[in-house]
Amino acid sequence: MRGVEEAQCGIYRAVVDASTLVNVVAIAVSLLALGLSTTLAIRQVRISRHANHVPAVLALLTEFRSVDFHDRHDFVTARLATTHDPRLGLSGLxxxxxxxxxxxxxxxxxxxxxxxxxxxxxxxxxxMLRLRVMLVWEALAPYVHREREINPVGAHLLAGLEAWAAKAAVITPEAVDRFYRVHGPRTSS
Known part of the structure; x- marks a missing residue:
């Protein structure tokens, strides 16, 4: 009788071991599928977020292509200071x-x-825009600083442009050259 019980226990253990193995494999496959689904969902969110920004970026680039923008840019960087006193601020121009x-x-x-x-x-x-940002801030800084003094809501007027110009100023021309060597136009051989 003891031999029969041991045989039944061995069969039961084999069934339990096989059942456990199937469960472990099923859980592993489920976790893999969950991980893959999560990764794909995160990637899709990033792609759609960037796709939503494309129109705004294109609008900026379209403006950059306009002759009117370049005329205004040239006026600000080359002629504004020679034709208008910075003590006017921006609002007095x-x-x-x-x-x-x-x-x-x-x-x-x-x-x-x-x-x-x-x-x-x-x-x-x-x-890409380093020199232009620096030139624009250099030309406008006296007007902006004056505007901040005379306009009670202007304490942070164009603070983003000022911060960006400061960051751009510490970039060396060599760093710009390296960037364009790496990211510049590709030539076919």
């Missing part, structure tokens, strides 16, 4: 000069905002 100054300043500040929101890559955009 004549309409055309004020419009040009604000359009150009907020254009670059919008890039900075997109960088801060994680929409654009800070290093790439800063390296």
């Amino acid at each position: 004549p309409d055309d000069a004020r419009r040009a100054a604000l359009d150009v300043a907020y254009y670059y500040q919008m890039f900075w905002t997109m960088i801060m929101l994680g929409i654009l890559d800070e290093q790439a955009v800063t390296l």
Whole structure:
């Protein structure tokens, strides 16, 4: 009788071991599927988030292509200081000069905002626009500082542009050259 009981126990253990093995495999497959689904969901969220930003980036780039923008940019960086006293601040400038100054300043500040929101890559955009950002801030800084003094709500006026220009100023021209060597146009051999 004892032999029969031992045989039954052995069969029971084999069934339990096989059942446990099937359960462990099923759990492992389930965890793998869960991990894969989570990874794909996270990737999809990132893709859709970036896809939602494409129109805003394209609008900025479209503005950059316009002759009017470049005319305003040239006015701000080359002629504003020679034609209008910085003691006027921004709000005291004549309409055309004020419009040009604000359009150009907020254009670059919008890039900075997109960088801060994680929409654009800070290093790439800063390296590409470095000199322009520095020139615009250099031209507008006296007007902005004066505006901050005379306008009670202007304490942080264009602070993003100012911060970005400071970051851009510490980047060397060699770093810009390295960036363009790596990310510049590819030539076919």
